[in-house]
Amino acid sequence: xxxxxxxxxxxxxxxxxxxxxxxxxxxxxxxxxxxxxxxxxxxxxxxxxxxxxxxxxxxxxxxxxxxxxxxxxxxxxxxxxxxxxxxxxxxxxxxxxxxxxxxxxxxxxxxxxxxxxxxxxxxxxxxxxxxxxxxxxxxxxxxxxxxxxxxxxxxxxxxxxxxxxxxxxxxxxxxxxxxxxxxxxxxxxxxxxxxxxxxxxxxxxxxxxxxxxxxxxxxxxxxxxxxxxxxxxxxxxxxxxxxxxxxxxxxxxxxxxxxxxxxxxxxxxxxxxxxxxxxxxxxxxxxxxxxxxxxxxxxxxxxxxx
Amino acid sequence: xxxxxxxxxxxxxxxxxxxxxxxxxxxxxxxxxxxxxxxxxxxxxxxxxxxxxxxxxxxxxxxxxxxxxxxxxxxxxxxxxxxxxxxxxxxxxxxxxxxxxxxxxxxxxxxxxxxxxxxxxxxxxxxxxxxxxxxxxxxxxxxxxxxxxxxxxxxxxxxxxxxxxxxxxxxxxxxxxxxxxxxxxxxxxxxxxxxxxxxxxxxxxxxxxxxxxxxxxxxxxxxxxxxxxxxxxxxxxxxxxxxxxxxxxxxxxxxxxxxxxxxxxxxxxxxxxxxxx
Numbered sequence: 001x002x003x004x005x006x007x008x009x010x011x012x013x014x015x016x017x018x019x020x021x022x023x024x025x026x027x028x029x030x031x032x033x034x035x036x037x038x039x040x041x042x043x044x045x046x047x048x049x050x051x052x053x054x055x056x057x058x059x060x061x062x063x064x065x066x067x068x069x070x071x072x073x074x075x076x077x078x079x080x081x082x083x084x085x086x087x088x089x090x091x092x093x094x095x096x097x098x099x100x101x102x103x104x105x106x107x108x109x110x111x112x113x114x115x116x117x118x119x120x121x122x123x124x125x126x127x128x129x130x131x132x133x134x135x136x137x138x139x140x141x142x143x144x145x146x147x148x149x150x151x152x153x154x155x156x157x158x159x160x161x162x163x164x165x166x167x168x169x170x171x172x173x174x175x176x177x178x179x180x181x182x183x184x185x186x187x188x189x190x191x192x193x194x195x196x197x198x199x200x201x202x203x204x205x206x207x208x209x210x211x212x213x214x215x216x217x218x219x220x221x222x223x224x225x226x227x228x229x230x231x232x233x234x235x236x237x238x239x240x241x242x243x244x245x246x247x248x249x250x251x252x253x254x255x256x257x258x259x260x261x262x263x264x265x266x267x268x269x270x271x272x273x274x275x276x277x278x279x280x281x282x283x284x285x286x287x288x289x290x291x292x293x294x295x296x297x298x299x300x301x302x303x304x305x306x
Numbered sequence: 307x308x309x310x311x312x313x314x315x316x317x318x319x320x321x322x323x324x325x326x327x328x329x330x331x332x333x334x335x336x337x338x339x340x341x342x343x344x345x346x347x348x349x350x351x352x353x354x355x356x357x358x359x360x361x362x363x364x365x366x367x368x369x370x371x372x373x374x375x376x377x378x379x380x381x382x383x384x385x386x387x388x389x390x391x392x393x394x395x396x397x398x399x400x401x402x403x404x405x406x407x408x409x410x411x412x413x414x415x416x417x418x419x420x421x422x423x424x425x426x427x428x429x430x431x432x433x434x435x436x437x438x439x440x441x442x443x444x445x446x447x448x449x450x451x452x453x454x455x456x457x458x459x460x461x462x463x464x465x466x467x468x469x470x471x472x473x474x475x476x477x478x479x480x481x482x483x484x485x486x487x488x489x490x491x492x493x494x495x496x497x498x499x500x501x502x503x504x505x506x507x508x509x510x511x512x513x514x515x516x517x518x519x520x521x522x523x524x525x526x527x528x529x530x531x532x533x534x535x536x537x538x539x540x541x542x543x544x545x546x547x548x549x550x551x552x553x554x555x556x557x558x559x560x561x562x563x564x565x566x567x568x569x570x571x572x573x574x575x576x577x578x579x580x581x582x583x
Contacts, residue, residue: 015422015423015426016426018419018422018423018426019423019426019427022423023435026435026436026438026439027439029439030438030439030440030441137564137567137568138560138564140567141511141515141560141563141564141567142556142559142560142563143515143518143519143522143535143538143556143559143560143563144519145518145519145522145535145538145539145556146538146552146555146556146559146560149538149541149542149545149552149556150552150553150556152545153545153549153552153553157545157546239428240428240429241428241429242429243428243429243431244427244428244429244430244431244434245429245430247429247430247431247434247523248430248519248522248523251522251523252522252542262434263523263524263525265438266434266437266438266442266525267442267524267525269441271438274435274438278427278431278434278435278438281427281428281431282426282427282428282431284428285426285427285428286426
């Protein structure tokens with residue numbers, strides 16, 4: 001298991017290195033010169049040339065990338081063109097609200113997805129099953145920002161139960177987390193149902209029933225435990241979707257966070273900041289997936305990658 | 307399509323419902339300029355934020371434009387974005403997947419590691435990075451969403467190619483002297499069309515969602531283009547007084563994507579039941 005974890009961590013590092021090359025090259029494919037953008041259209045040629053030299057933009061691309069990588073490994077992702085502040089500082093400041101939203105949505109999606117999926121798989125009432133599966137189809141097909149607007153209309157404006165924008169505290173987190181969680185919950189519900197339907201006819205489930213174990217205990221203690229193994233992998237992948245989805249949900253609820261920082265950076269063509277956010281988000285996502293893969297080994301001793 | 311596949315598709319009520327919804331979506335997109343009751347972009351200052359009525363079934367927006375007409379024209383834009391992005395992803399992904407699966411070795415390793423890198427971007431972040439590079443616009447959103455979907459096609463096509471390559475009829479064609487181009491075009495591609503068609507149908511719906519999301523945050527379609535995501539973005543600030551400006555464009559996206567998903571699921575069951583989750 002240690003060997004697999006190390007190999008997997010090595011692969012993750014290589015992929016992240018490639019991501020950094022790609023993101024670095026992207027900023028050099030963009031129309032317009034960063035130094036001119038930083039100084040404004042009216043800057044003199046001499047000033048632009050001086051800034052290009054200061055930023056290292058007059059050096060060959062491989063040398064620029066080398067410097068970028070070494071600085072990044074030291075935690076220096078450059079300075080934001082718009083604010084002049086260190087990119088790493090801006091990201092670090094805006095990451096906690098995004099992480100909070102993503103974690104809350106992940107927890108909600110797992111709880112709702114697994115419960116509804118189990119209900120759909122075990123329900124003897126065909127209507128309940130059809131209703132749950134239709135709801136999950138709508139959940140997958142509905143844009144998160146529209147669901148957010150509908151929740152604002154209902155719980156914020158009509159019932160006045162929850163705040164509709166910004167704010168702090170758990171009340172301000174409820175609607176954004178529900179909005180972000182819906183699609184992932186729908187995916188997890190479908191997967192849990194499909195996985196449970198495969199596990200329920202197994203011999204060990206039949207044996208447990210024959211021994212007189214209660215149906216709830218058979219479901220939670222015997223069947224669900226094994227049915228959840230493929231679900232765990234998908235949770236890791238869904239986390240990435242939720243991290244990306246936070247970009248849009250933060251805009252709907254005017255929440256401060258990494259997503260709104262990214263959108264602002266694109267509109268201002270603030271490349272160092274965009275580069276930093278993209279590489280940072282990819283690193284977080286890669287670490288989550290690495291952890292999920294290792295957890296998967298621990299959860300299911302039958303799997304061996306060595 | 308094989309006959310048993312077509313029979314399975316026609317016997318599935320959900321696939322037929324999906325085909326009907328997709329048909330309505332396609333018809334609205336194609337006929338928007340004939341069936342839309344008003345101009346979708348011309349402002350009407352004396353009709354600002356009017357509630358739904360017989361004259362304006364979906365009400366009017368903050369500039370007095372008819373929401374129903376904008377939703378109808380919006381279906382044309384969404385279809386265009388969804389289809390072009392799928393075409394980009396399908397063409398690039400199929401070529402890369404065929405090269406990787408058919409040649410193996412270094413090409414396979416290079417292309418698969420390339421898809422690993424693209425898959426390392428969480429959610430819509432790759433699309434955002436591409437839009438950041440090219441600049442916010444609807445055309446760039448199509449390219450961004452297309453590039454984001456390339457790895458899925460490349461991997462699926464590679465997998466199918468690997469299994470088809472081993473088949474005896476491919477071996478026989480090779481032994482009979484068929485060129486690589488003929489082998490790929492006549493024998494391999496024809497037999498992996500099923501998964502590609504399924505991915506493309508499901509992909510249009512997903513692409514519509516991503517593109518609308520990018521337009522919602524201001525990175526895609528720019529005003530006054532009647533794009534569904536951009537319409538919802540404009541509706542956000544009038545939510546208190548004009549719910550209809552937010553409800554109908556969102557409903558249109560959801561219904562269109564439900565239709566594409568139902569049809570895609572039906573096609574998958576009919577063409578390639580092994581892909582079913």
